[in-house]
Amino acid sequence: MASNYRLAILSSSALLVLLLLDPTLGALVQQQPLLLKYHNGELLKGNITVNLIWYGSFTPIQRSIIVDFVNSLGFPRAPLPSAASWWKTTEKYKGGSSALVVGKQVLYENYSLGKFLRGRHLLALASKFNDLDSINVILTAKDVSVDGFCMSRCGTHGSTRPENGKRRTAYVPFHQPMYGPQTPPLIAPNGDVGVDGMIINLATLLAGTVTNPFNNGYFQGPATAPLEAVSACTGVFGSGAYPGYPGRVLVDKTTGASYNANGANGRRYLLPAMWDPQTSACSTLV
Numbered sequence: 056m057a058s059n060y061r062l063a064i065l066s067s068s069a070l071l072v073l074l075l076l077d078p079t080l081g082a083l084v085q086q087q088p089l090l091l092k093y094h095n096g097e098l099l100k101g102n103i104t105v106n107l108i109w110y111g112s113f114t115p116i117q118r119s120i121i122v123d124f125v126n127s128l129g130f131p132r133a134p135l136p137s138a139a140s141w142w143k144t145t146e147k148y149k150g151g152s153s154a155l156v157v158g159k160q161v162l163y164e165n166y167s168l169g170k171f172l173r174g175r176h177l178l179a180l181a182s183k184f185n186d187l188d189s190i191n192v193i194l195t196a197k198d199v200s201v202d203g204f205c206m207s208r209c210g211t212h213g214s215t216r217p218e219n220g221k222r223r224t225a226y227v228p229f230h231q232p233m234y235g236p237q238t239p240p241l242i243a244p245n246g247d248v249g250v251d252g253m254i255i256n257l258a259t260l261l262a263g264t265v266t267n268p269f270n271n272g273y274f275q276g277p278a279t280a281p282l283e284a285v286s287a288c289t290g291v292f293g294s295g296a297y298p299g300y301p302g303r304v305l306v307d308k309t310t311g312a313s314y315n316a317n318g319a320n321g322r323r324y325l326l327p328a329m330w331d332p333q334t335s336a337c338s339t340l341v
C-alpha cells in the first residue's frame with residue numbers, strides 16, 4: 056500500500072530507531088505528492104556485479120547476512136514477500152532492468168588506512184576492483200569513522216567513468232550506523248542491530264545506484280542531495296506507515312523479530328519501501 060509521507064530533512068533510513076523514538080520528528084515531516092523526475096540519463100542494466108570491500112572487523116556471520124542479502128535480490132524462489140520481489144520494482148524504472156550478483160570480496164582486517172577514513176581513502180578502496188558494470192560497496196566496521204558520515208546520512212554513492220565512456224563503476228561508501236536503543240515492536244530480523252541497519256542502508260543505496268547511477272537518472276530535489284528510489288521513502292516499511300510509525304511488518308513467532316522480506320538461505324530481512332514509478336507512491340511489501 057502507498058504512503059506519500061517522506062521526511063524532509065533526514066535522508067538516512069538507518070535512523071529508523073531514532074525516528075521511532077523521537078516524538079519531535081513529526082514536525083519535520085511534509086506531506087507532498089511524491090514524484091521522482093527522470094533526468095534522461097542512463098540507468099544500470101543487465102548483470103551487475105556487486106563487489107564487497109570490507110574495511111575493519113566483521114564476523115563471518117555478519118558478512119554472510121550481507122552476502123545473502125545481495126544474493127536474495129536475485130533469488131525468486133524465496134517465499135513471498137521476498138527480497139527479489141522488492142528488487143523487481145527497480146525494473147519499472149525506464150531503461151533499467153538489472154540483476155545483481157556478488158562478485159569479488161576483499162577484507163581489510165588490518166585497518167591499513169587507519170580508523171578515520173576520508174574521501175580519498177574511500178576512492179582508493181573503491182578503485183580496488185575495476186570491473187565493467189560493477190558496484191563496489193565499501194562496508195566499514197563499527198570502530199571506523201568516515202569523514203562527514205552518519206551526521207546527516209550513513210551512506211552515499213557516486214560513480215567513476217574513465218574517458219572511453221564504456222567502463223561504469225559505481226561506488227558505494229558505506230558506514231555501519233550508530234543505533235539508539237532498540238525497542239519493540241521492531242526487532243532486528245537477523246539478531247544484529249548493526250548489520251540489519253546496514254541492510255536497510257545497503258538496500259537504499261543499491262536501489263539508488265541502479266536508478267540514478269550518474270546523477271541524471273531518477274531523483275527528486277537537487278542533484279547534490281537527491282531523494283532517490285528508496286531514500287524518498289524514508290521511514291516507511293509497511294502499509295499504513297505514518298511519520299513515526301514504520302507501518303505493518305511481519306513478526307517471527309519464535310524470535311519476535313520484525314521482517315517483511317524472505318531471502319536466500321532462509322534469511323529474513325526488513326526492507327524499506329521503494330518508490331514505484333507506475334503509481335508515483337512508495338510501495339511496500341506488506
Ligand SMILES: *[C@@H]1O[C@H](CO)[C@@H](O)[C@H](O)[C@H]1NC(C)=O
Pocket residue numbers: 101102154
Ligand atoms: C545475465 O546472466 C544470466 C545468467 O548467467 C544470463 O542468462 C543472461 O543472459 C545475462 N544477461 C545479460 C543481459 O547479460
Ligand SMILES: *[C@@H]1O[C@H](CO)[C@@H](O)[C@H](O)[C@H]1NC(C)=O
Pocket residue numbers: 161162163164165166167
Ligand atoms: C591489508 O589488507 C589488504 C587486503 O587484504 C592488503 O591488500 C594489504 O596489503 C594489507 N596491508 C598491510 C600493511 O598488511
